[in-house]
Amino acid sequence: MTYTAPTSDLLLALEVCAGLGDLAEQPRFAAATPDTVAAVVEGIGAFAAGEWAPLAQAGDRVGARVQDGVVTLPDGYAEAYRTFVEQGWNSIAGPEDHGGQGLPWSLSVAVLETLGAANLGFTLLPVLTAGAIDALEQHASPAQKALYLPRLISGEWSGTMNLTEPQAGSDVGALRTTATPIGEGPHAGKYRIRGTKIYISWGEHDLAANIVHLVLARLPGAPEGSRGISLFIVPKYLPDAQGEPGVRNDLKAVSIEHKLGLHASPTCVMSFGDEDACIGELVGAPNEGLRAMFTMMNAARINVGGQGVQVAEAAWQRARWFARERVQSPRAGSAVKTPVAIVEHPDVRRMLLRMRALTEGARALLYYTAGQVDRGGLGDEAAKQRADVLVPLIKAWGTEAGIEVASLGIQVHGGTGYVEDTGAAQHYRDARILPIYEGTNGIQAADLVTRKLGLGGGEVLLGLLDDVRRDSADAPALASLATDCAAAALWLRDEASLDDRLAGSVSFLTMCAVAVAGWQLLRQARAVAGTDHVLAASKPVVARFFLDHLVPAAAGLAPSVRAGAATLYQLGALDLTA
Numbered sequence: 411m412t413y414t415a416p417t418s419d420l421l422l423a424l425e426v427c428a429g430l431g432d433l434a435e436q437p438r439f440a441a442a443t444p445d446t447v448a449a450v451v452e453g454i455g456a457f458a459a460g461e462w463a464p465l466a467q468a469g470d471r472v473g474a475r476v477q478d479g480v481v482t483l484p485d486g487y488a489e490a491y492r493t494f495v496e497q498g499w500n501s502i503a504g505p506e507d508h509g510g511q512g513l514p515w516s517l518s519v520a521v522l523e524t525l526g527a528a529n530l531g532f533t534l535l536p537v538l539t540a541g542a543i544d545a546l547e548q549h550a551s552p553a554q555k556a557l558y559l560p561r562l563i564s565g566e567w568s569g570t571m572n573l574t575e576p577q578a579g580s581d582v583g584a585l586r587t588t589a590t591p592i593g594e595g596p597h598a599g600k601y602r603i604r605g606t607k608i609y610i611s612w613g614e615h616d617l618a619a620n621i622v623h624l625v626l627a628r629l630p631g632a633p634e635g636s637r638g639i640s641l642f643i644v645p646k647y648l649p650d651a652q653g654e655p656g657v658r659n660d661l662k663a664v665s666i667e668h669k670l671g672l673h674a675s676p677t678c679v680m681s682f683g684d685e686d687a688c689i690g691e692l693v694g695a696p697n698e699g700l701r702a703m704f705t706m707m708n709a710a711r712i713n714v715g716g717q718g719v720q721v722a723e724a725a726w727q728r729a730r731w732f733a734r735e736r737v738q739s740p741r742a743g744s745a746v747k748t749p750v751a752i753v754e755h756p757d758v759r760r761m762l763l764r765m766r767a768l769t770e771g772a773r774a775l776l777y778y779t780a781g782q783v784d785r786g787g788l789g790d791e792a793a794k795q796r797a798d799v800l801v802p803l804i805k806a807w808g809t810e811a812g813i814e815v816a817s818l819g820i821q822v823h824g825g826t827g828y829v830e831d832t833g834a835a836q837h838y839r840d841a842r843i844l845p846i847y848e849g850t851n852g853i854q855a856a857d858l859v860t861r862k863l864g865l866g867g868g869e870v871l872l873g874l875l876d877d878v879r880r881d882s883a884d885a886p887a888l889a890s891l892a893t894d895c896a897a898a899a900l901w902l903r904d905e906a907s908l909d910d911r912l913a914g915s916v917s918f919l920t921m922c923a924v925a926v927a928g929w930q931l932l933r934q935a936r937a938v939a940g941t942d943h944v945l946a947a948s949k950p951v952v953a954r955f956f957l958d959h960l961v962p963a964a965a966g967l968a969p970s971v972r973a974g975a976a977t978l979y980q981l982g983a984l985d986l987t988a
Contacts, residue, residue, distance in 0.1 A: 411731040411833070413463040415455025415524045416723060418944045419770060421448060426937045427774050427930045428516040428781030436788055439514050450517055454499060454524045461490045463528035469674025470531075470836050474615070479662040481614040481676045487532065491565075491617040499525075500536055500565030504543060508559035515787070516780040519716055523776070526720030527727075530840045531674035533720070535568055535612050537713045542569025542624055545641070545706035549694040554643065557653055558622055568618040571706055572607040572625040572644075572680060584635075587682065589627040589642055589690060603627055603644050603690040604683030606664075609847070613678030614646075614663035620655045621646040624706065625682065625690060626699050633697065641699030642690035644682065660688035671839030707848060708801055712783070714848045715804030716776050718812030718841070722769040725812075725819035725837040729765060732823050732832070733758055752822075761822050765815045767931075767956040770949075772804075772811040774930035775923060779804045795870045799862050800926070802854035806916075807923030809844035809851065816841045855915035858922070859902050863911075868903050872896055875922070878929040885932055885957050891925045891965045898971045906974075913975035917967040924964035931956050 424430045424447060434442040465486050472484040494500065503518035504510020518540065526533035543562050546555060561567040578584040587605025592598055603625060607613075614621065623644040632638030647655035663678040682688045694702050733753035740747045741754050752758045779800040786794030816837040820827035827834040845851040863871060879892035898918055902911050935953035938946045 411728050413459050413528050413724065413727060415451075415458055415527070417451050417455050419773065420451050420520050420523070422934055422938065422943075422945060422949070423773050423777040424451070424516060424520060426934045427777040428514070428784070430514060430516060430781070433514050433516070433781070433784055433788075438512070438788060439784070441511070442513050442517065446513070447517060450502065450513070451520055451524070454521045457494070457497065457499065458524045458528035461493055462525050462532060465490060465532065465674070466529040466836075467833065469529060470671075470840075471673075473673030474666055474676035476614070476663060476666045476676070476678075479614070479664070480616070481663055481666060481678070482616050483674065483676075487674070488617050490532075491535070494536070495565040498564075500539065501563050503540075504563035505547060505559070508547075508555065508563055510563045514784045516777060516784050519713070519776065519780045522713060523716050523720055523723075523773075526717055527723040529674065530717060530721055530724070531672040533717075534672070534675045535615070535617065536565065537710065537717075538571065538612055539565060539567075539569040540713065541571060541706040541710045542622055544709045545571075545624055545702050546643075546693070548705050549641070549702040550643075551693075554691070554693065557649060558643065561620070561653075562622060566618065567620040567622055568612060568615075569622045569624065570610055570613050571703065571710070572610055572613070572623050573703065574607060574609045576606065576608055585626055585628070585639065587625065587627040589629050589640060589692075591629075592689075597689050600689050600691045601627075601629075601642060602683060602686060603642060603661075603688040604686065607680045607682070609667070610678045610680045611675055611847075613676065613680045614666075615676055619647075620649075623661070623680070624693070624703070626703060627690070629696055636700050638697050639699040639703075640696050641693040641702045643693055644688065644690040648689060660685045670842055671836065672843060708798075709783075711801050711805040711848050711854070712776070712779055714844055715772070715779070715806075715808030717844050718808035718810070719769060719772045719776055721812040721837050721841045721844070722765070722772060722815035725816040725834065725841075726762070726765040726769050728832075728834055728837070729819040729822040730762060732826075732834075733762060758822060761818045763952070763955050764959065765818050765822075767952050767960060768811040768815050770934075770952050771924075771927035771931050771956050771960065772808045774934060775800070775804050775927040776808060778926065778930045792870075795865050796874055798865060799858075799871050799874060802858045802862060802919060803923040803926060805848065806845065806851040806854040806919055807927070809841070810920075812841045812844055813838070851919075852916065855919040856912055858919050859911040859915040860908075863899060863903050868899070871899055871922070875899070875925065878925050881929060882932065885928070887961045887965070888925065888928045888932065888957055891921065891928070891961050894965055894968045895921050895925050898968060901972060906972075909975035913978055914971035914973065917970040921964045921967050921971070924960055928953075928956055928961050 433439045468484040501510045503515045506512040575585045589601040625642045625644045648657050650656035661682045664681050665679045667677040736752045782793045782797035820834045823834045826832050875892045875896045879889045882889040931953040935950040
């Protein structure tokens with residue numbers, strides 16, 4: 411199988427869901443002309459197919475290796491990454507005053523999606539760098555921006571986020587890493603960082619000239635919990651007077667995790683300050699690190715939702731190819747008893763169409779979210795708030811869609827899908843982490859029914875659902891789902907206890923995500939209907955399958971939203987495992 415970027419569907423999603431044409435009317439994004447957008451999408455498709463995709467199998471089978479704190483990637487990775495940097499793919503949405511191209515963030519999401527479908531683990535590297543850029547752009551000092559942003563935007567240096575510690579897990583407020591002020595000497599005004607961080611993706615590698623770690627740590631006397639966390643820049647190599655990598659900082663990768671999937675993405679245990687000589691510099695104000703880190707995490711959560719789309723696209727392409735090639739059994743009910751390609755069998759078609767509907771639905775939701783982020787960046791406060799509501803939807807439902815599509819891909823392959831040689835199993839293994847990192851999907855659902863449900867007095871979410879309902883007159887099942895979501899939102903907000911809210915949160919998130927994704931697919935189908943667009947025949951069929959199959963299933967979750975938490979606590983904690 412050869413990976414081919416879904417260029418036509420990407421361009422349609424950018425046009426209809428992200429609204430790139432409207433964004434290009436704004437002076438800041440005037441360069442995002444249709445020709446430029448098409449050139450970027452087509453160009454990254456060719457690059458991903460030619461440079462990124464051929465490395466995916468070696469990345470899975472050979473993986474990253476660590477020896478004496480040095481992490482190396484399989485042959486070909488360094489050259490592919492160097493070409494990626496030289497061709498400017500990392501700089502698409504970076505600010506122009508720091509060397510970026512200043513194009514819409516939505517377009518950079520398309521670049522990452524295309525790369526990730528070709529090689530998911532490899533693409534985590536630029537995803538993390540993009541998050542570091544966001545955090546520094548919004549919270550760093552002018553001097554820090556001048557030093558770090560140009561090199562991160564180009565991709566010459568890469569970035570990481572360092573939150574999790576062995577004893578803390580998702581409870582960031584329990585972290586123990588310390589930052590001690592340095593009063594004199596060459597590093598006066600900076601801090602000595604000491605602590606251990608775990609699950610640090612791309613924390614050490616041999617592809618970039620420097621690695622810029624963004625590290626959460628506590629200052630002396632800081633308040634307990636999350637209110638006492640500060641953010642620090644801790645580079646692998648301390649920049650010299652010319653801004654080039656200089657002396658090696660006192661940090662190292664102690665080990666890398668042996669994981670179910672994403673073997674080409676080194677997940678490191680990082681130790682800072684073993685020799686009490688790890689130097690960091692404060693970003694923003696003391697004790698406000700979590701706010702800065704959430705800037706990074708918000709973009710990362712959208713991009714992780716995008717990873718769900720990426721693995722789904724790869725799994726669907728592989729399954730489609732196999733279904734065309736595999737010949738087995740005559741078509742049921744046919745007078746001709748000659749075996750046919752399995753794509754002709756009804757259940758295989760059902761699986762393939764479900765895979766495609768989930769993939770394209772999640773993609774539609776992804777670019778609708780990205781477009782709202784771009785509008786929020788232009789000062790549209792309503793769009794910014796809507797993007798805040800959409801973040802948990804795309805992160806959670808997008809990643810669950812990725813897992814389902816990858817699982818169906820194995821099913822299409824039959825027994826051979828369970829055999830590593832076909833490549834179908836890799837997609838499933840790679841996908842399984844997506845609902846876990848950057849805030850588990852349970853955390854996303856909790857965020858939706860607590861903080862996001864109350865945005866704008868609750869009117870942000872209700873306004874979104876009302877838009878879905880009003881624009882779905884020709885899709886009554888979708889309009890009904892949006893109405894059910896709104897009724898559930900009012901019950902959760904006004905009547906349910908906190909326990910009851912949390913008990914129904916995952917079902918509620920699924921309902922809302924399917925409603926918005928179905929709406930965006932419907933808009934795409936309308937946009938190409940009756941035209942000569944290459945998707946004019948297929949998009950309405952995909953949208954109809956989504957509306958006929960996924961929407962009713964989501965509507966069926968309404969009783970689960972209101973079921974409450976009582977049953978969850980009828981068994982004692984020990985009884986649950988008996």
